[in-house]
Every structure is written in C-alpha cells, then in structure tokens.
Amino acid sequence: MKLFSVDSPLYRFFSKLLDVIRLNFLWMIFSIPIITIGASTVAAMSVALRMADDEEGYIGRSFVRAFKENWKQGTVLWLITAAALYGIYLDFQFFEAVEGNPLMFLIIGIASSVLAVSALLYAYPLVARYENTLFRTINNSIDISRKFVGKTLLLAGILALEAVLFQFNTTMLFFGILLGPGFMIYTIASFSKRIFLRIEKENSAS
Numbered sequence: 499m500k501l502f503s504v505d506s507p508l509y510r511f512f513s514k515l516l517d518v519i520r521l522n523f524l525w526m527i528f529s530i531p532i533i534t535i536g537a538s539t540v541a542a543m544s545v546a547l548r549m550a551d552d553e554e555g556y557i558g559r560s561f562v563r564a565f566k567e568n569w570k571q572g573t574v575l576w577l578i579t580a581a582a583l584y585g586i587y588l589d590f591q592f593f594e595a596v597e598g599n600p601l602m603f604l605i606i607g608i609a610s611s612v613l614a615v616s617a618l619l620y621a622y623p624l625v626a627r628y629e630n631t632l633f634r635t636i637n638n639s640i641d642i643s644r645k646f647v648g649k650t651l652l653l654a655g656i657l658a659l660e661a662v663l664f665q666f667n668t669t670m671l672f673f674g675i676l677l678g679p680g681f682m683i684y685t686i687a688s689f690s691k692r693i694f695l696r697i698e699k700e701n702s703a704s
Contacts, residue, residue, distance in 0.1 A: 514549070515677075517557060521545055522680025524561045534569075536576020536622075541565035542680065544626035546687030564626065571625050571632055575618075578636075582614040615654060616643035623690035646693055653689045657682055 521542055528538035544564035545557055565572075589607035596603065620639040624630070630638070643650045660682055664674030 517549055518680045518684055519677050520557050520680075521549075521561070521683070522677045524558065525679050525683070528561075528565060533573065533576070536574070536579065537565050537569045537572030539576070539622050539683065540568040540572035540625050542683045543622045543687055544568070546680075546684045547623060547627055547691050549684060550688045550691040568625055571635075572622075574632055575621055575625060575635075578632075579614075579618055582610070582618065586610045586614060616640045616650075619643060619650065619653070619686070620690055620693075623687055623694070627690075627694060642693060642697075649689060649693065653686065656685055660685065 525538050525542045528541065529535045541561045541564040545560050548560065586607055589603050589610055593600070593603035593607060617636045617640050620642045621635050624635045624638055625632075628635075660678070664678045665671060
C-alpha cells in the first residue's frame with residue numbers, strides 16, 4: 499500500500515492541502531478586524547515560505563509568532579496596498595464615468611496597476627523573510643519584478659487564473675472560501691522562495 503504511505507506523493511499532496519486549509523483559516527480569523535489583514539498576510543506568507551520547502555513545523559504557533567513580530571510593518575504595508583487599490587479603482591471609474599472615456603485615465607489605470615503589482619507582489623514575502631525598512635522592501639520588490647519579469651508575469655497570470663476559478667460557480671466559490679486566500683498566498687510564497695534562494699546564492703558568490 500505504498501500509495502498511502504507517509505512518503506507517497508498522494509499522502510504529501512493531501513497533507514499539504516490540509517496545511518493550506520489550516521493556513522487559510524488562520525488568515526481569515528486574524529483578518530477579521532480588517533486593519534490586521536496586512537499583518538495576517540505577512541504571517542501567512544511566513545508560514546507558506548516554510549511550507550514551500552516542507553519546513554513549516556507547527557503552523558498555528560509559527561503563524562501567531564510571525565503575526566506578532568510583523569504587526570507594525572504588515573499594517574503599514576496593508577494601508578499602502580489599500581490606498582493603491584483604491585487609486586487604481588478610481589482611475590478606471592473615471593475612465594468609465596467621464597464622457598468620451600478619455601484614454602488618459604485608462605493609461606494611468608494600467609500604469610498604476612503595473613506599478614502596484616511590481617511594488618507589492620513580493621513585498622509581503624520580503625517582509626516575512628527579511629528584516630528591512632518598508633521603503634527598501636518595496637524598492638526590492640520592484641527590483642525583483644524587473645529582474646525576473648518572466649516569472650513575475652507567470653505568477654500574476656496564475657494568481658489571476660486562480661481568482662477566476664474560485665469564482666467560477668457556487669461549488670468553486672465554496673472551495674474559494676475554504677482555501678482560496680491560503681492557496682494564493684502559498685502560490686506567491688512558492689515563486690518567491692525560489693527567487694529569494696537564487697538571489698541569496700548570487701549574493702554569497704559575489
């Protein structure tokens with residue numbers, strides 16, 4: 499019965515899936531006050547980065563510790579994220595509302611979206627893994643997005659596909675609630691971990 503042994507791919511898959519569900523549950527509970535979404539996301543990212551290499555240990559304990567350690571930066575990063583998303587939303591709203599649909603608002607909206615993704619996509623895993631100022635963290639996220647543009651576009655595409663799939667129908671919406679945010683966080687962490695390890699290796703060799 500190797501199919502159900504501890505070392506079997508099937509066992510590891512369901513074990514990882516259960517971990518993602520647990521992570522998603524913790525993220526949702528700690529995000530309820532809304533203002534804590536940033537700290538909760540950083541904490542989930544910290545656990546997911548370890549999960550990417552099967553190093554997570556006790557998920558609950560690791561999550562709570564990371565939440566406490568990154569409360570301040572996570573909260574400020576969330577406020578920046580919320581402001582950026584609202585600004586992008588207004589750009590596209592102006593494009594639709596203003597008579598003639600001026601192209602300027604569409605261009606600004608697209609450019610703002612690209613900048614926001616570049617600045618924030620890797621910011622949360624960077625806060626989770628490294629100690630740095632928030633300014634440097636956002637700059638590093640932009641640098642990583644520029645240096646690994648192919649991987650970044652692939653990651654953004656996968657995240658967009660996941661978001662669409664989790665809203666496809668009522669059944670998928672249920673799974674989206676059950677593991678959607680946790681799954682997307684794990685996706686970002688998996689991409690980020692490989693990139694971080696490559697950068698660390700390059701820096702140690704120089």
